[in-house]
Amino acid sequence: MDDFFKQQAGWLDAWREQQQKLTEQYARWGEDLTKGVGGGPQQQVPTNFEDVLKMQQELFEQFSGFGTDLQQNLQKLWGDKLPKELLQQFNFNLLQEFYKSWLGSMEFPGGMQNPFMGGQNWADPSNFLKSFMKQQNPFFSVFSSRNLVDELQQMFGFMQGGRAAGGDLYSQLFTTYQGFINRLATTGTSQGFDQLLDTFNSWQEQADKYLLAPQVGVNRETSQEFSKVISLSFDYIKSFASMAKLIEETSRKSGNRFQAKLVERSLNNEPPIKFDDFCSLWTKENEAVFLEVFGSEGYAKTQRQFTSAGLRLKMQINKLVEKGLDQTPIALKRDVDLAVKEITELKRELRKSRKQNQELMSAVQIAREAVAASDERFTQLEKSLETVQALAESADKAAKLAATRQVEPAGSSATSVPVKKATSTKRATPVKKATSTKRATPAKENKTSGAKKPAAKPTE
């Protein structure tokens, strides 16, 4: 494959040299002929003129062949590697058109009409010669901006479903219709589409009248469903034709605008000689017209009719196909959808439960933390009480000792009683409560601590 490209590059160089020679020949003729304009003696048309034009035609054909080969080889090499959309865009016909346009843009001196203008017969230069003799003013060639069929496929191919997932019966049917309508469109004009629309309307009326009428017999329901498919098909073709008409009109309008721009730039001595400039101009001028139409309410409505007709037909065909498969052990889309619906609902329930569970868990966590905090408080209190108890005991001892030392003879018990009282009341309740609840599990802690509170006192 790499050899192919090297070969093509070499070939292009050779071809270029030949074209160079020819261009120089044209230039010399131009200069010679110019001498005959403005009062000078009328020059004769060069004797080898026809041969040279034929030679130019051959070069053009060679160049076109080069483009075609390039396209085919790219397809062979990259067909399975590059995205389909990208490959589709490598259209070397544009290169060929550019070449044609370049030849058409050559301005011959002395009012000599360019022999390479679009629509001229390459093999017959007599038209050129005649026009030369009449001294007509040349302009750029008429550049055919696009092929209508390509345009339709580019813009609306996606609607047929064939480019969407799966190549089902629906897609095949639509492709067939599209092929049919494309053949009509290729030869059609705007007026032609009007006529086609009339025809489709008439077909649909007939179909609705006879096919959708109540039917009898064992298979009447199936027959009715088939009839609906046919009726919807006509509806689809009809809407396709409406859309095609709109696109065709827009395409023509944008082509005219592009040509007008080419002429304008030529008159201003700014022809888009460079291929990049040429393409940019083509894109800019065409796109402006299309976007204006695309943004209109009329287009949005036509698009809705077209897509809706296609979708209704798709649904009806799906229905028929499912009906046909009903008695087979094949799971249908509608069965799968039902199962999926249930699974989705179960998942929602599961999520809901999980959330509730999480909320409960966090509530439990909060409760645990609260219990742990209160547990900690009890521990602190216990320690404090132990300290107080120790202090009380030592105070008790001190009091006893003091009493013994001071009033050995008196022997009064008045001082010891209040001390004892104080220690017994302060100490008892919390200490017992704390010990009884401290090590329990959090859930039990609440219950036990609450239940045992009143029972704590008597243990002292």
Add this chain to the structure above:
Amino acid sequence: MMNYTQQFQESMDELKTFAENLKKGVENLAAIDEVTLAQSPKELVFEDGKRKLFRYQARTKDICPVPTLIVYAMVNRYTMLDLQPNRSMIRNLLDQGQDIYLIDWGYADRMDRHLTMDDLINGFIDDCIDHICQQHQLEAINLLGVCQGGTFSTIYAALHPQKVKNLITMVAPVDFETNDSLLFVWGKEMDVDLLIDAYGIVPGDLMNQAYQMLQPFTLSVQKYINMVDIMADEEKLGDFMRMESWIFDSPDQPGEVLRQNAKDLFQENKLVKGEFELGGQIVDLKQIGMPVLCIYADYDTLVPPVSAKKLLEYVGTKDKQELSFPVGHVGMFVSGKTQATLAPRVSDWINQRI
């Protein structure tokens, strides 16, 4: 006027360059093994089926204490935010010390046929935020929504304001009244019920074709003609191919999500009217009391600026700010100039509110 020979010479030189570029370009294409995107290191931290939550590896020592969750759109892949090392909003935010989490919606299939916006917003986004809050022991985090993900984030912030510390929306449509975008015009006219009923899961390719029609000639033809000019440059060709890979990596759309999105938002504009309902609750944008940063692109043909910035008129907060860049929708994430300032400005805005 240029003479014919000169004119021819220039044109032929250009054609020759074209052919040479093509030749070299094909060689370069052959050398590209696989186009890889989203290479910044990240860790899967939470998942629910095909929907995943990732945490990106920090790139600085000092990290913002409040992490940011990025919610991308479902109609394309989050890989746009981390296209390649020198074109990565995520990497830039990490370099600014932000702690980044990201939701990957995955590729929807028939199992997602009945998935709703409620499942995604009150379900998965909420789960992710709970997870992050728990991990960081926080009550609220930053939420950054991109495009449709921005709309989702806005709805979430209105329903769960206590969990959102700061809200950042990026090229996110909120007000659908405008007809400044063809998508808005077509969306209003489309028979959405029919589309969803017919497809169930709407093919991503169909959405892609609609996006291409926004600039039919530029995106279908001109782009590939321009491609030839850069094909000989391996690096530029790699950039182009990564972008191309992202553009056509469009997941299919769960029907019920698309139905509600198209009908309630595009067609009836319920969000700004205060009529949008989710999970049995009316979404009131006035509940958005946290600071809001609204970022939009001046030349956005997908989400018109007016649709994005209108958010600030409806939110309840007084701390609100808009930030715009002179780029298109995608340019926001791939333009070198924008990327140089976007992440630092977002990061500064967040840091001032932590």
